Amino acid sequence: MATDMRQKQNTNPVVAFLHSVGFTPLGAVLLIIVALLPLVPPFNQEHMIRWLIMGAFLAAQAAAFDFTAGYIQVVNFGFAAILGLGAYTSGILANTSPVLAVQPGINPWIGIFLGALLAGVVGLGLGWLTLRLQGIFAAVMAWFVGIALMGLVRNLTELTRGPLGMNPRSLLETTSNLPYYYIILAMMLVTYVLLRLVTRSNYGLAFKAIGQNFAAAKASGINPTRYRVLNFALSCLFAGWLGGFYAHYFGSLTPQTLMHTSKTVEVLALAYIGGRGSMWGGMVVAFPFVFGIEQLRSNLTQLPGLHLVIYGVLMIVVMIFYPDGVAGLVDWVKGLIRGSET
Amino acid sequence: MVEKSSFGSSLMETIRENLPAAIVIAGTLVLTIVIGVVAGPSQILNSIITGGMWALLAVGLALVFGVMNVPHFAHGESFMVGAYVAYFVFNPINQSLGESPNPVLGMLAPFLAILASGLAGLILGVILERLLFYPLRVRTKKGWVMNAFLLTVGISFILTNGTTLVLGPNFRGIPRYWDVPPLNIFGVTMAVDRVVAFFVALVSIAALWFFLRRTRTGRAIRAVSQDELGAQMMGINLNFIFPLTFALATAMAAISGASLLFMFQAYPTVGLKPLYFAWYVVMMAGLGNVVGAIVGGFIVAVLQTATQQFFGISWTDVVPTAVMIVVLLVVPQGIFGSKIRSA
Numbered sequence: 001m002a003t004d005m006r007q008k009q010n011t012n013p014v015v016a017f018l019h020s021v022g023f024t025p026l027g028a029v030l031l032i033i034v035a036l037l038p039l040v041p042p043f044n045q046e047h048m049i050r051w052l053i054m055g056a057f058l059a060a061q062a063a064a065f066d067f068t069a070g071y072i073q074v075v076n077f078g079f080a081a082i083l084g085l086g087a088y089t090s091g092i093l094a095n096t097s098p099v100l101a102v103q104p105g106i107n108p109w110i111g112i113f114l115g116a117l118l119a120g121v122v123g124l125g126l127g128w129l130t131l132r133l134q135g136i137f138a139a140v141m142a143w144f145v146g147i148a149l150m151g152l153v154r155n156l157t158e159l160t161r162g163p164l165g166m167n168p169r170s171l172l173e174t175t176s177n178l179p180y181y182y183i184i185l186a187m188m189l190v191t192y193v194l195l196r197l198v199t200r201s202n203y204g205l206a207f208k209a210i211g212q213n214f215a216a217a218k219a220s221g222i223n224p225t226r227y228r229v230l231n232f233a234l235s236c237l238f239a240g241w242l243g244g245f246y247a248h249y250f251g252s253l254t255p256q257t258l259m260h261t262s263k264t265v266e267v268l269a270l271a272y273i274g275g276r277g278s279m280w281g282g283m284v285v286a287f288p289f290v291f292g293i294e295q296l297r298s299n300l301t302q303l304p305g306l307h308l309v310i311y312g313v314l315m316i317v318v319m320i321f322y323p324d325g326v327a328g329l330v331d332w333v334k335g336l337i338r339g340s341e342t
Numbered sequence: 343m344v345e346k347s348s349f350g351s352s353l354m355e356t357i358r359e360n361l362p363a364a365i366v367i368a369g370t371l372v373l374t375i376v377i378g379v380v381a382g383p384s385q386i387l388n389s390i391i392t393g394g395m396w397a398l399l400a401v402g403l404a405l406v407f408g409v410m411n412v413p414h415f416a417h418g419e420s421f422m423v424g425a426y427v428a429y430f431v432f433n434p435i436n437q438s439l440g441e442s443p444n445p446v447l448g449m450l451a452p453f454l455a456i457l458a459s460g461l462a463g464l465i466l467g468v469i470l471e472r473l474l475f476y477p478l479r480v481r482t483k484k485g486w487v488m489n490a491f492l493l494t495v496g497i498s499f500i501l502t503n504g505t506t507l508v509l510g511p512n513f514r515g516i517p518r519y520w521d522v523p524p525l526n527i528f529g530v531t532m533a534v535d536r537v538v539a540f541f542v543a544l545v546s547i548a549a550l551w552f553f554l555r556r557t558r559t560g561r562a563i564r565a566v567s568q569d570e571l572g573a574q575m576m577g578i579n580l581n582f583i584f585p586l587t588f589a590l591a592t593a594m595a596a597i598s599g600a601s602l603l604f605m606f607q608a609y610p611t612v613g614l615k616p617l618y619f620a621w622y623v624v625m626m627a628g629l630g631n632v633v634g635a636i637v638g639g640f641i642v643a644v645l646q647t648a649t650q651q652f653f654g655i656s657w658t659d660v661v662p663t664a665v666m667i668v669v670l671l672v673v674p675q676g677i678f679g680s681k682i683r684s685a
Contacts (some may be wrong), residue, residue, distance in 0.1 A: 073488055129667060133674050136413050136487050140625055141670065144663045147618060151659030165387035261614075265499050272492065305506040319493055320478045 022196030027280060031189075034287060038181055049177040051294055053184055053249070055287035057242065060188035062271045064238040067195045069268070070277035071207040072228050074131065075139040077264055078146025079239055082119050086240025086260035087148055087247040090115035091168030092159055094248065100166065101158035108171050112244030119240020120233050127232035132225050138232070143261065149285025153255040165254035168247040180249050187245055188283070191238050196279060198234065207231055211277075269315040276329025285326055362673045363634075370641045373648050381651050384530045389647040390640065391536050394543035397639025398598045399616055400623035401547055401632055402542070402591035408567040408630035409587045412490040416498040417595050417620055418613025422505065423466060424459040426595025431455040431516045432603070453520035456542060456600040463596030467589030470497060472599065477583065495628035498613075505610040515607025539601040546597055547636060550590065554632075563587055567630070595620075617645070622662060626669055628676025637678070 018028050037043045038052055061083070068076050076082070090111035093104050106114070126145055130138040154162045172179055198204055209217040210224045218224050247253055257263075267282075270289060274281025296307040318325050357364040378386045406414045432455035439448055474493055482489075519538070524531045541566065556561040565573040566583050574580060598616070599606070606612050619642060624631075627638030642662075649661040669677065 006669075049523050073485055074490065075488060129670055133670075136491060136629070137625075137670070137674070139491060140413070140487075140621055141666070144622070144625075144666055148660045148663035151657065155660065161622070168429050262499070265495055268492070268495065269499070272653065303507060305503040308503035309500055309507055312503060316493060316496040317502070319472065319489065319496060320481065323482075323489075 021193045022200070022280070030284065035182075035185060038178055049181055051290050052287070053177060053181050055290040056181065056184040056188045057246065058267065058270060058290060059283035059286035060184070060191045060242050061239065061267045062194060062274060062286055063188070063192045063279045064235050064242070065267050066271040066274070066276060066279045066282055067199070067238075068231055068235040069271060070279065071199060071204070072135075072231050073211040074135045074228065074232065075268065076142050076232065076235060077139045077261070078126075078142035078144075079157050079235075079267060080261065080263035081146030081149040081259040082123060082236045082245070083239040083243035083263075084153065084253070084255065085122060086112075086119040086243030087168075087253055087258060088114035088115075088160055088166075088243075089118045089240070090244035091166055091247040091253055095166075099161065108169065108244070108248045112241060112248070115244040115247075116237050116241035119243065120237030123236025123239075123279070124229060124233040126236075127229035129135065131228040131232060146259065146261065146264070148169050150255045150259045153259065160253075160255075163254060163256065165252055167251050168253060170251055171245070179296065184206065184245055184249070192279065195234070195238070199279070203227065203230070204280055232322060266311075269311055270274035272315055273318050273325050275325030275329075277322065278325070278327030281325050281330075283329030284330075330332070360678070362677045363637075366641060366677045367637070370644050373622050374644050377644070377647055377651060378651075383528060384532075385647055385651065387527065387530050387532060389643045391532075391540040392646065393640030393643030394540040394547075395598050395602060395616075395639070396619050396623050396642055397636045398543040398546055398594055399620035400627070400635035400639050401550065402594035403620045403624050404627070404630055404632045404635035405550075405563075405587060406591045406592075406622065409486075409563055410475070410584055411487055412588075413487060413629075414493065414591065415491060415494040415617070416470075416501060417494075417591070418615075418617025419498050419501040420463055420466065420592040420595035420597035420613070421606075421616045422501070422608065422610065422613040424463055424599030425606060425612055426460040426505070426509070426514070427459040427596065428455040428600035428603045429516065429608045431458045432516065432519070433514075449520070452538070455519075455603075456597055459596040459600035460593045464589045466596070467592030468585045470592070471585040471588040475588070476581075479584075492599060502610045502613075506607075509610070511610060513607040513609045516603055518604050535604045537570075539605075542597065542601045546594060550594070553590075559586070593643030622666065625666060626676060626677075628678045631676065631678050634676065634678030 015025055018025060023031070033055075036050075038049045042048065043052065046281070065076065065079055068074055090108060092100065092102065093106040093111040093114055094108045096103050096105040122145075126142060129137070130141040153160045156162070157164075160166055171183070199207065206217070206222050206227045209220070209222060210227055214224055243258075246258070270285055271282040273289075274283065274285040293311075294308045296310070300306050322328065324331070374386055377389070399421065401421075403414055403417050406412050406417075432451055435447065435451040435454065439451070474497065475490065478489060478493060479486075496625075516534050516621065518533065518626075520534045522534055524533045525537055526532075552560075554564055562573065562578045563583055563586070564580060565576065566580065566587075569578070573583075595616075599613075608617070623638040623642045624635055626642060627634030645662060645665065646658060649658050653661055
């Protein structure tokens with residue numbers, strides 16, 4: 001992959017620019033298609049646009065998740081809870097209704113970033129605590145912290161209304177879904193491009209080195225803990241940011257539907273089926289995935305949970321037999337085409 | 343292990359060598375006494391009985407981690423399977439008993455259910471190991487712990503959703519196994535089911551202990567946990583040891599699911615809470631440390647009772663995590679020491 005990019009860099013300024021922000025021409029075309037999709041029937045129906053929003057939301061999460069899982073080989077098992085932390089923070093900060101104990105009334109556009117900041121800080125603390133140890137400690141501890149965060153949300157009923165759920169105010173004063181779609185698409189793009197730029201820098205090299213061989217990276221003068229904590233915190237920051245969007249788009253937050261471990265598993269499976277360490281693999285899979293799931297769910301109402309079983313089987317098969325996932329498949333096909341040209 | 347010399351000095355030495363463990367055990371004892379004073383002896387008895395169950399679950403987890411290096415996240419689903427099997431074995435027998443009473447069968451039916459669950463656990467364990475962990479091990483050993491962890495996450499996901507698909511999300515429970523008046527222990531009334539569940543846990547742990555210590559196969563399992571390559575060179579067949587270990591662990595979890603059916607009704611995600619506590623125990627005691635897991639089970643049960651008593655039941659998710667943060671800060675390898683072998 002990397003050598004291909006270098007060979008192509010000088011050929012065309014547009015292509016060169018795309019590469020510098022982490023896109024291949026094919027990826028850029030896909031992005032444009034996804035952006036234009038809600039303008040074309042049958043995708044211009046409101047429920048289809050909602051699915052597209054869900055797709056972009058999951059895609060961005062998969063990229064942020066893979067930034068940690070695929071690079072430093074640490075699974076953030078409290079990812080959904082961290083996302084929920086961002087969502088609740090932003091939702092509470094924006095609150096103006098007397099239903100909750102506090103009414104700060106901060107503009108959601110600002111609150112989203114404050115929520116992200118808090119999520120990032122929690123990620124920093126959690127990472128600092130666990131990432132000195134083997135990766136499994138971080139995974140399990142993130143899980144514990146996630147469960148604790150969920151417990152907090154359930155218990156601090158004055159702030160969150162607990163299991164009843166709270167209704168944060170909307171980001172926009174519109175009932176149309178389309179503007180939200182472009183917001184989440186932009187957020188997805190920012191998440192991906194920024195994280196991609198990080199992985200392209202020396203930091204990215206260090207992340208990869210640590211993920212591949214912890215001891216060797218340490219021996220060559222990298223402080224693995226520092227890099228791992230940085231990576232983890234950054235991923236949490238973006239998770240919190242995306243959570244803020246969720247809060248002010250769906251307008252309903254409950255601990256169970258947002259912060260539960262099964263939500264983390266969904267993102268995890270997406271990132272792995274997409275291909276770990278690629279960051280874009282999970283994004284490519286997210287859109288067809290949401291449509292497939294919704295189709296299955298509406299056509300097989302007598303078989304609840306079938307889509308999740310299929311999902312799990314797919315994930316296990318990929319994990320055992322084809323760890324490169326969809327990204328690996330695409331690269332393989334590319335290799336075939338290139339091979340036949342020469 | 344410390345040799346038995348003069349009892350007093352060797353005890354002091356053991357304490358000095360395991361200072362964190364000694365402090366935590368002493369703290370737990372103090373906490374137990376406080377609970378006893380504040381809430382009465384029934385809460386102490388409750389903690390002990392719950393502790394037996396967490397120990398049984400955690401032992402399986404520690405065993406799988408110690409021997410196979412698998413951080414087992416589907417352990418709660420083994421618990422769930424055990425609960426379902428026990429329900430589907432016990433309920434028909436119980437119904438037929440309602441039509442034609444038979445006191446002997448009435449006494450034995452719950453044990454039949456628990457045994458059936460254990461058997462189902464053994465079979466499930468072998469299937470999972472051969473079907474999933476074996477191919478993964480053949481493909482690559484690189485990043486094994488993380489890969490195996492994710493694999494178990496996938497197993498958990500499939501088993502919970504598969505159960506929902508086949509059996510639906512309904513709760514299937516029983517009010518009690520034995521329809522007899524509660525026992526009176528030291529002035530505390532205690533349901534027979536709870537007492538039996540505790541003894542089932544004790545017997546299972548003791549049986550496992552005996553197996554690991556006294557039989558040839560058990561020694562082979564311990565050898566693998568100490569040095570996989572060395573054990574292989576001594577002619578130990580990993581393709582026998584790994585399925586066996588996984589089967590034993592799964593059976594342990596299934597047995598606890600079965601014997602707690604009166605407390606935890608069978609439903610697809612019933613395993614989450616037991617899984618959480620089992621993981622909590624092994625993280626606190628030290629990953630892969632089987633002996634630590636047994637003691638840890640009781641420590642965590644006391645901690646749990648104390649949280650409920652002093653903070654309220656809704657804080658049982660929050661307070662233990664705070665305690666765990668302290669544990670990781672002070673003794674990251676766990677209070678009894680970790681047997682972890684690779685990243």
